[in-house]
Amino acid sequence: MTCNQTLQKVESMEHEMIEREIHIDAAPEVVFEVVSSPRHVREWWPDEAEFPVEPGGTGRIGFGDTSQDNNWAQFTVVDVAPPRLFSFRWTHQAGELAAPGNSLLVVFELEPAGRGTLLRMTETGFRERGWDAVEIAHEYAEHVAGWDYFLPRLLAYAAKVGADA
Amino acid sequence: MVDDDLWSAVGDPTRRRMLDLLLSDGGATATSLSEHLPVTRQAVAKHLVVLDRVGLVHSTIAGRERQFRVDQAQLARAVDQLADVGAAWDARLQRIKRIAETIERTRDQSAQN
Numbered sequence: 487m488t489c490n491q492t493l494q495k496v497e498s499m500e501h502e503m504i505e506r507e508i509h510i511d512a513a514p515e516v517v518f519e520v521v522s523s524p525r526h527v528r529e530w531w532p533d534e535a536e537f538p539v540e541p542g543g544t545g546r547i548g549f550g551d552t553s554q555d556n557n558w559a560q561f562t563v564v565d566v567a568p569p570r571l572f573s574f575r576w577t578h579q580a581g582e583l584a585a586p587g588n589s590l591l592v593v594f595e596l597e598p599a600g601r602g603t604l605l606r607m608t609e610t611g612f613r614e615r616g617w618d619a620v621e622i623a624h625e626y627a628e629h630v631a632g633w634d635y636f637l638p639r640l641l642a643y644a645a646k647v648g649a650d651a
Numbered sequence: 652m653v654d655d656d657l658w659s660a661v662g663d664p665t666r667r668r669m670l671d672l673l674l675s676d677g678g679a680t681a682t683s684l685s686e687h688l689p690v691t692r693q694a695v696a697k698h699l700v701v702l703d704r705v706g707l708v709h710s711t712i713a714g715r716e717r718q719f720r721v722d723q724a725q726l727a728r729a730v731d732q733l734a735d736v737g738a739a740w741d742a743r744l745q746r747i748k749r750i751a752e753t754i755e756r757t758r759d760q761s762a763q764n
Contacts, residue, residue: 504737510748512755520751530746603751607744609736 504609511602514569521594521605522572537561537574544584547576560584570596575611586611660705665690666698673708673721680716 510517520526524535527547534552537545543563550557562584564573573593575584582588590611597604660666665688672687673679681699685692699719702708706725710717 504740506737506740506744508744508748510751512751516754516758517747517751520747520754526750529750530743605744605747607740609740612736 503612504607506607508605508607509599509602510605513601514596514598514603517596517603517605518569518572521596522566522568532559534558535561537563539563539566539572541566546580560589562589564591565593660701660707663698663701665694666702669695669698669702670707670721670726673719674723678718678720680713680718682716684719 512520520530522539524537524539524545527535532547532549534548535545536547537543541563545561545563546558547561548558552558559576560578560580560582562575562578564575564584565571571594573591575589575591578584578589590609592607592609595606597606668688669684672684676683681692681696684699685695688695690698699708699710699717703710703719706722708719709722710719712718
């Protein structure tokens, strides 16, 4: 990486936020289920997900060998407003109440768009949470970064969805 | 290292301008940096303390002043990790899209049958 490219990336840190938008050819109700229900969250992010889908609901998500305590991250639901909004905090310490300053906040906003859904996602709190939160998020990101991990699961999942229908 | 400090260190526009100058010149002193910035030498010296504390710059004694250089490995590490977290979300959102669209298609087919 050249110095200039490095500095451009530093500039982007000023926003201290990850912000993404994606169009999905599925109804908001379907997308809401996929982003919020633990049985679906397990298919796109952690290996295990245990949390009640209700405001303030506390739980955890697990990565890799979930018999190890340190492979679990704390997870607290913030807002649930189907099919428009789902948000949660994660990376806080076990036993701590999730709040600004001890966790990262992920917000999913859903908006009908044609016959599908515009899904907006933001993750904030890096600056307030500090560097170790990025380390944690990075560590968990590595578990699921590649298609090598995802494709076999997707095929299995798609077959299962088909079988259930 | 206090972790919050790394974010504060690169979050400040003056300090980013200083990193820019240090990278392009290969190194500088508080005095030479202050000549390119709209702040006093004392202010630059304070900013350098912040950057030094989080390991983004290192200094050596050069005559009567300290010569500062950017620790490129630490800078690259800082920016790469944020970029990686973003890339991980890109991958997750692609999965969300595929799962939701698979369910939607299955639903449509069920409705037609």
